[in-house]
Amino acid sequence: MSHQTGITASDDLKEFLSHSRDGGYRLIKIAIQDERLELANSEKPGGTWEQDIL
DSSP, rough: OBTTTOOOOOOHHHHHHHHHOOOSEEEEEEETTEEEEEEEEEEEESSSSHHHHH
16 A cells, blocks of 8 residues: 555554454544554544534
C-alpha cells in the first residue's frame, strides 16, 4: 500500500486493516509519522450511527 509520494503503510496498520474488514469499527484515524502511515486511533461503535454522531 503506497501513494505517489512513496509513503507506505506500517506493518501494524496493514495487520489492523486486514482484521477490521468485517466491520466492528466506527472510526479509523490514520496519520503520517516518520514518512509512514500509522494507525493513530480506532473506535468501536458505542450505539447507532445517530447516537455516535451526536
